[in-house]
Amino acid sequence: MAEINKNYKLANEIIADIIKKNDIKSGEYYYSEALEIAKRIYKNLNEFVDKELKQYNWLDVHYILLEHYSKTIHELDNKHEHDELLKHQVYILAYFIELNLDKSYPGSSIANTDKINILIRLVSLMYVLQEDITTLNIIGNDYSNNSKAKKYLHLSINEDLTIDSYVDNNTKENYDHYFHIGHDSLKNISKEITYTLSNELGIDFLGYMLIVMLFAQKSVSNDLKVFQIELNNVLNEIRDKKFNSEIIKINYDEFISKLEIAPIGIKNKKEWLSEILNYLIIDKEKIKYVGDKKNEYINIDYRFKRENRFDLKPIIKKDDILIFSRESLIIVFYQWNNCFEYFYLPYDFSLDRSAKLLRDKKKTYEKDIVSNVYNLLRKNNYKVVSNFEVYKILKDKSLRYLGDYDIIATNDKTKEILIIECKFIKLSRDKIEALDQQKKFYGTAEKIIKKDICHTEPLKYYDEKFQRRIYYMQDNYKKILTKNNLIDINIDYNIKSFMIFNRYFTPLFKELDFEVLSFNKFKESLESNQL
Numbered sequence: 001m002a003e004i005n006k007n008y009k010l011a012n013e014i015i016a017d018i019i020k021k022n023d024i025k026s027g028e029y030y031y032s033e034a035l036e037i038a039k040r041i042y043k044n045l046n047e048f049v050d051k052e053l054k055q056y057n058w059l060d061v062h063y064i065l066l067e068h069y070s071k072t073i074h075e076l077d078n079k080h081e082h083d084e085l086l087k088h089q090v091y092i093l094a095y096f097i098e099l100n101l102d103k104s105y106p107g108s109s110i111a112n113t114d115k116i117n118i119l120i121r122l123v124s125l126m127y128v129l130q131e132d133i134t135t136l137n138i139i140g141n142d143y144s145n146n147s148k149a150k151k152y153l154h155l156s157i158n159e160d161l162t163i164d165s166y167v168d169n170n171t172k173e174n175y176d177h178y179f180h181i182g183h184d185s186l187k188n189i190s191k192e193i194t195y196t197l198s199n200e201l202g203i204d205f206l207g208y209m210l211i212v213m214l215f216a217q218k219s220v221s222n223d224l225k226v227f228q229i230e231l232n233n234v235l236n237e238i239r240d241k242k243f244n245s246e247i248i249k250i251n252y253d254e255f256i257s258k259l260e261i262a263p264i265g266i267k268n269k270k271e272w273l274s275e276i277l278n279y280l281i282i283d284k285e286k287i288k289y290v291g292d293k294k295n296e297y298i299n300i301d302y303r304f305k306r307e308n309r310f311d312l313k314p315i316i317k318k319d320d321i322l323i324f325s326r327e328s329l330i331i332v333f334y335q336w337n338n339c340f341e342y343f344y345l346p347y348d349f350s351l352d353r354s355a356k357l358l359r360d361k362k363k364t365y366e367k368d369i370v371s372n373v374y375n376l377l378r379k380n381n382y383k384v385v386s387n388f389e390v391y392k393i394l395k396d397k398s399l400r401y402l403g404d405y406d407i408i409a410t411n412d413k414t415k416e417i418l419i420i421e422c423k424f425i426k427l428s429r430d431k432i433e434a435l436d437q438q439k440k441f442y443g444t445a446e447k448i449i450k451k452d453i454c455h456t457e458p459l460k461y462y463d464e465k466f467q468r469r470i471y472y473m474q475d476n477y478k479k480i481l482t483k484n485n486l487i488d489i490n491i492d493y494n495i496k497s498f499m500i501f502n503r504y505f506t507p508l509f510k511e512l513d514f515e516v517l518s519f520n521k522f523k524e525s526l527e528s529n530q531l
Contacts, residue, residue, distance in 0.1 A: 014122060016162060026157045038155060045126050053099075056109055058101065066328070073328065076090060089124075102287045129165070146444055148446055154166055192357065193340065200352075211273075216330040246327065249322070277315070280329075280332070303430055343362040369424055376522075385484060417493045419495060419496070423499060423505075443461040443463070443464065448464055473495065
């Protein structure tokens with residue numbers, strides 16, 4: 001612990017020296033000032049880390065980083081609950097590994113753990129600052145007239161010239177509030193997409209997942225345990241015994257030759273296994289690629305446009321030797337294994353047909369939320385209609401611009417009318433995608449102005465479309481809902497409006513006149529009479 005504190009202190013002294021040389025005073029910095037400071041500190045940190053890495057042989061640095069990476073993954077995998085800090089640390093270490101692999105300096109100085117730990121602290125700040133720079137650029141480009149957005153992120157330069165980055169965000173994702181898809185449905189999705197993925201990836205995708213699962217030492221069915229034992233035996237036999245339990249070094253050809261694992265019907269086991277292994281080997285020359293274009297730096301902002309990432313390809317090949325850790329395959333396993341439930345691929349560049357198939361399936365399961373909300377309200381003594389179109393009820397085609405109400409529910413006893421919009425949104429894969437989703441659903445304004453949306457022209461954002469429907473129903477509910485016997489004409493009802501998502505997704509920069517809830521939170525509130 002003393003050594004960790006010492007390394008942390010030394011790293012902070014380096015950061016303080018950079019801040020001092022740039023003549024940055026202590027204080028709180030927002031928006032354009034924060035952006036300028038983040039850019040200057042990032043540039044200086046990048047130059048310092050690069051100079052330090054030049055001293056060491058890249059492979060020595062890789063061994064140290066891989067050990068850190070593996071231990072962090074092991075800790076995360078053994079957590080019983082979601083740990084965002086550990087997950088973030090995994091991303092940072094993967095980024096540092098990529099940085100080191102991309103440079104691949106042939107230095108001769110000894111890279112000890114203490115020195116690399118100092119650099120990990122500096123690279124952690126670089127990672128955060130790169131996220132901040134992109135976030136502040138988005139705010140500057142898209143939210144320049146939104147005062148709340150301008151205060152969303154700020155940098156704090158402390159009296160001791162250390163730096164902290166703060167996000168004004170009370171909407172941290174609560175993973176307990178995710179609406180999960182049933183097991184049978186997931187099996188159907190995975191069956192349908194497996195063939196398409198195999199074609200687009202150019203490998204046997206099911207075979208790939210089998211090998212990854214065995215490497216990651218995930219629980220397997222009884223009929224696969226023989227393969228797990230086979231892999232363990234081969235690795236123990238041929239691995240370089242000089243290395244600790246985290247790091248594995250094996251000869252590529254020897255491994256393929258000795259490992260007797262292949263599905264029934266595979267004619268050429270070596271070719272089948274080579275294709276799978278090759279897909280797990282990172283290409284150092286393409287680490288900076290975003291899509292099919294090489295970037296000037298390693299982009300952490302749109303990770304899903306980068307196929308050649310260490311968290312997806314955690315094996316390096318030096319001559320005929322493979323170097324990796326089994327823990328690093330755990331992250332690969334989870335990303336592919338969870339992608340069907342969350343309707344996104346670990347990356348979607350060059351996987352157009354597979355991505356489209358998932359998008360189409362997502363639309364199907366959007367309807368599940370509507371039916372679940374419908375049944376929940378019926379169970380709790382509400383009269384309920386779904387996919388309710390006012391223009392049909394009033395026989396007035398000029399009202400088609402309103403669209404349909406996902407759910408209208410009424411209760412004469414409580415004198416309530418519930419107007420509900422249901423949405424299904426993917427989990428965001430990084431901060432930048434989260435901001436993109438915010439803009440798509442809630443736009444860039446601070447609030448909705450009634451006169452700006454109460455017209456018959458198409459609206460762009462989901463919240464505005466819903467609010468327009470709410471306004472119309474508030475003004476006309478007795479005329480509309482008496483035709484379906486949903487209300488008693490003699491009662492004045494209290495109208496409550498909810499936008500319900502499959503997960504926690506409230507607006508970051510906008511005030512709304514309706515409540516935004518996750519499905520599970522809505523269910524909890526309804527059943528406890530706290531709506």
